[in-house]
Amino acid sequence: MSEPLIEVADQAGIVTLTINRPKALNALNGAVLSELDRLLDELQGREGLRAVLVTGAGEKAFVAGADIAEMRDKTPEQARRFARQALATFKRLEALPVPTVALVNGFCLGGGCELALACDWAVASDNAIFGQPEVLLGVIPGFGGTQRLPRRVGPAMALDLCTTGRKIDAAEALRIGLVNRVLAQDELPAYVAELTKQLGGNGPASVRGAKQAIHDGMDQDLESALALETSLFALCFAGDEQREGMSAFVEKRKPNF
Ligand code: CAA
Numbered sequence: 234m235s236e237p238l239i240e241v242a243d244q245a246g247i248v249t250l251t252i253n254r255p256k257a258l259n260a261l262n263g264a265v266l267s268e269l270d271r272l273l274d275e276l277q278g279r280e281g282l283r284a285v286l287v288t289g290a291g292e293k294a295f296v297a298g299a300d301i302a303e304m305r306d307k308t309p310e311q312a313r314r315f316a317r318q319a320l321a322t323f324k325r326l327e328a329l330p331v332p333t334v335a336l337v338n339g340f341c342l343g344g345g346c347e348l349a350l351a352c353d354w355a356v357a358s359d360n361a362i363f364g365q366p367e368v369l370l371g372v373i374p375g376f377g378g379t380q381r382l383p384r385r386v387g388p389a390m391a392l393d394l395c396t397t398g399r400k401i402d403a404a405e406a407l408r409i410g411l412v413n414r415v416l417a418q419d420e421l422p423a424y425v426a427e428l429t430k431q432l433g434g435n436g437p438a439s440v441r442g443a444k445q446a447i448h449d450g451m452d453q454d455l456e457s458a459l460a461l462e463t464s465l466f467a468l469c470f471a472g473d474e475q476r477e478g479m480s481a482f483v484e485k486r487k488p489n490f
Contacts, residue, residue, distance in 0.1 A: 255291035296345030
């Protein structure tokens with residue numbers, strides 16, 4: 234049987250999706266994008282889902298971009314369809330109701346960087362290399378990079394990266410806010426274990442509420458976004474988690490969510 238294009242592992246509701254084309258440095262072709270879309274559709278309504286982690290197979294790359302060999306002969310219309318396919322899949326990832334984290338374990342270029350940007354946050358290994366090198370290939374980012382990158386790191390740094398095509402290391406990615414943490418490559422599994430423990434111990438409804446407030450609020454003016462926060466805060470008091478969390482504090486015990 235052939236290897237799956239994306240490996241799926243589930244550890245207590247923390248689902249890890251591993252893009253599995255190591256020979257092509259996990260480059261995103263149409264088949265990988267379709268498989269990712271199918272898996273995300275499945276995960277959308279999964280009971281007990283706590284978080285989704287995205288990473289790349291092998292020790293060299295997270296994802297080295299969209300598949301250049303597959304893109305080379307595309308017409309403008311085919312390129313438009315390819316970009317739309319990726320954008321719809323990345324939107325599905327972004328819209329998952331639980332935290333999503335990119336575990337960037339090596340080259341994270343072009344469409345790979347755009348995939349990482351569609352996750353809520355990113356953690357990088359210290360050998361990770363980031364960039365939007367599309368201009369070196371005669372194109373611009375097509376999987377959301379010109380829009381999500383400036384929203385993550387500011388327009389000046391996004392312009393620097395997208396117009397020079399220069400690559401940056403994990404330390405610079407951390408400094409500009411592209412990633413939240415940098416770890417040695419062999420520390421990534423321990424990070425997953427730590428995250429599993431942290432998120433596993435928190436109230437699932439409040440974790441989802443926090444994500445919803447931040448995501449939906451970012452698209453609104455401050456006043457509307459604060460009103461959204463108030464609604465979601467009040468909604469917490471309609472469920473069991475708030476009573477358990479606050480009772481546990483008062484009774485000096487651990488909450489049982
Ligand atoms: N697409 C297709 N194949 C790729 C690829 C990509 N993006 N990146 C790497 N590969 C393949 C290589 O062709 C090579 O295949 P073969 O062994 O069959 O020759 C294999 O992966 C290993 O790559 P290298 O031999 O090049 O490895 P290296 O260590 O010498 O270099 C690298 C690593 C610097 C990442 C180099 O592979 C590279 O520059 N890759 C392309 C990076 C890039 O330009 N990404 C942006 C793509 S465009 C895009 O993503 C557009 C968009 O926004 C939608």
